[in-house]
Amino acid sequence: MSSKEMEKVYNPQTVETKWQRYWEEHRLGHAEAGTGKPTYSIVIPPPNVTAVLHLGHALNNTIQDILIRFKRMQGYESEWMPGTDHAGIATQNVVERKLAREQGKTRQDLGREEFIREVWKFKEETGGTIIQQLKRMGCSCDWERERFTMDEGLSRAVTEVFVRLYEKGLIYRGKYIINWCPRCQTALSDEEAEHQEHKGNLWLIRYPAADGAEGLVVATTRPETMLGDVAVAVNPADSRYAHLVGKSLLLPLTERRIPVVADDYVDPAFGTGAVKVTPAHDPNDFEIGLRHNLEPLIVMHGDGTMNAAAGPEFEGLTREAARKKVLDLLSEQGLLVETKEHIHSVGHCYRCHTVTEPYLSQQWFVRMKTLAEPAVQVVNDGRVRFHPERWTKVYLNWMENIRDWCISRQLWWGHRIPVYYCGDCGNVMVSREPVTICTKCASSKVTQDPDVLDTWFSSWLWPFSTFGWPEKTEALQAFYPTSTLSTAPEIIFFWVARMIMAGLEFMGDIPFADVYLHGTVRDDKGRKMSKSLGNGVDPLEVIESHGADAMRFSMIMITSQGQDVFISYESKSGGSKHKGHNTFDIGRNFANKIWNATRLLMSLSGGEIGSSQGVEPDLADRWIRSRYNHTIDQITEALESFRFNDSARLIYEFLWHDLCDWYLEIIKPRVARGGDERAFVLRNASEILSGSMKLLHPIMPFLTEEVWSILADALRDRGSDSVMTAPWPQADHMAESDVIEREMSMLQSLIGSIRNIRSEVNVPLGQKADVLVVPADDDAERVFADNRSYIMDLASVARLDLDRRAARPEKSAAGISDRSEVFVFLEGLVDFDRERARLAKEVERRRGFIASIESKLSNESFVSRAPETVVEQERRKLSDARDELEKLLSNLQALGG
């Protein structure tokens, strides 16, 4: 390719689609089991098929892709298992809404089978979209192994696990208080009920005694549930109520008499010290009920309206209406003693945010204690590590207080519970295969449990079910345990913890060794990006405007050690007049910078970079090599330790500031000179740029493929077919690296000083100036002399004198740089007032510096206790600074200041 074909501005769209196709056609994401190579594997946190991906997914999948590409280049057989999650409640909700909107029908109108067919249809569309999005983002998954949590194989795994746990006595069915969503009309696990603080009330209500005495006053936050009260509890030690224990009260608004019981649960200091007991609608009351043999009374339907047991006046009312009516009536009857403000926490359905109802019902549960024990141990042993480490505590704390897991859901979309009931003899059969005939009485009146399982009951098997478990497949053997899991901290309990338990229980081994928890993606106001808030940014929109590489790079650049990520992005439809800050510009600009550096090399070389002989590399040539080698080491180290932002910053600084700002500027005149040197520097620069593409490839896969390919053609050096399959660069350590970097930095400092002086006294770079440099020592003199042409080119110098013994010249602006004094001649252009002010400022700076070192060195304990090298360093700094100050002062004096 010649420079003519390279556009001036990088166009990510064409490049990205091209390479996406290339990777797919060549199956570069595919990993083979049994290659004998060391393996590295990741299973994707399967996105819900409910909707398209958002930026949170973009971040997480970028991180995984970085790891996978990095390890692949390092020579690992790298498997990234992609797939999607059926997301029971969420998906069912979405399809139900769609059905209502488009056809005005409910799922009941359709019937179970027809409805499920509709959901599958929906899943085929969105699931496909998600996979397309992942591909567009550049994710190098093993697409041939894509899985869905309701695939046949995964469903078999779910059934197998249910049966095994049941047979082990770890699954049981029972009537308990669970979290119930009245809108979704299903049970939820404890984790699925999100608690939020609400400003509510504490109502004090008088319950008169059955014998007509005054009775007592109870305190409640939920007056409507009093219709289901079966007792009132007081603390046994509470003398205020001792006389009432065992007596009956008349439950207001009903005809029922209820006993007063004594129970330790009651805190005499809270409220009135008397608690109404509603076993069917409160978990604590349920426990009290068990202890006192009280029969629970359910007063609500599953949809949150009151049922017949609540009484004819209330039947059919919603929870909210019933509360109002109860309070009104109590108030009329003079039984509402007091209303206090009270803050308490209320559960909400994590899918539809409806207030959940503690509800007594028959459900299936997993006994967690025995599963949790080994899962605690592997984390304590360090076999599973969390990054950042602070999440370890969160995990352990939850694990150590784990409660049984309610796994049945009253939904249609999901894995059917593999339990069958005989309609004749009541036999309960848990089976891997469908049951049609009762195993006990041979009746054919056998029905399957209508409920489905919690979505997470399939997700927790993901690291092994996706590789074919319970079969002992080659893939399972090769890729389990997986290496790293990258996910959001919100799902530590839902998913991470449970996967560890399932892995240990069913595979006898941890599911992954490292868990990386990334930050939450938020908008510029700090709000979590979500569809319901409408502040989500569509990755495809960002990809369209900035490119996938730019999106990836920008997000990685601002992700630090699992801190939350704040995105500011104005969509095209935003219509804002002022050009706001855009998070993704940094990546786009960087891509453009790299593109243009390549374009420069192509234009200088004409697209052909030959080899050269007999050219001895000079300081700059060796310096850029040295910097490159350091960068390799540092980036490798950063990626190994999950410091992704550091890896992005390192390659950014190297390419932009070392390579483009210095080295490419340095080689331009050398290229112009032609000959062997031309070929040499072009090769040197191109090789380093090409190698840098490997370092950058995990973060910006598309651009790096394109640039690497262009350079490889020009260099006639294709070690591999693409960067993706190229080996990760190895640093070639140079013994004299420190000296090289030190000398180059002297040169940079000198050039910087000259530029600074010129700028301060208004001599633009377009106007060449004469400069005198007075080096401080032999070394400096040698370095400056050897590199005189660089100084002249980069600082726009017409004539450069190097003289260690030169006196301060008239009509010049002076400055101090590292190891030298600099004079810029300003014949006719000089603004001496400005120059005086500039020098005075320099003098002040220097004086402050000297004072701070002097105070340090005059501190006796510093000198005696600090390491010798530190003290020595301070002394050197002081003497240098004093020298510089002296020079500045004499310059200032010469100007009459």
Place this chain on the structure above:
RNA sequence: GGGCGAUUAGCUCAGUCGGUUAGAGCGCGGCGCUCACAUCGCCGAGGCCACUGGUUCGAGUCCAGUAUCGCCCACCA
């Protein structure tokens, strides 16, 4: 009620083992369309590192406490 995180330049954030006068990007000011890039280059201004104490020769960094903001967990009605 417990736990975690944050607090550094106008904005968004880095800052690893405690050791130059604390950095970047954006924004701002000045200069420059020099034959890669104005999505650019050069130069610059801008900081009580939230506060208080402690450890130390030395603290943005370690410890304790305080304040503000955010998040997570918890069955006191």
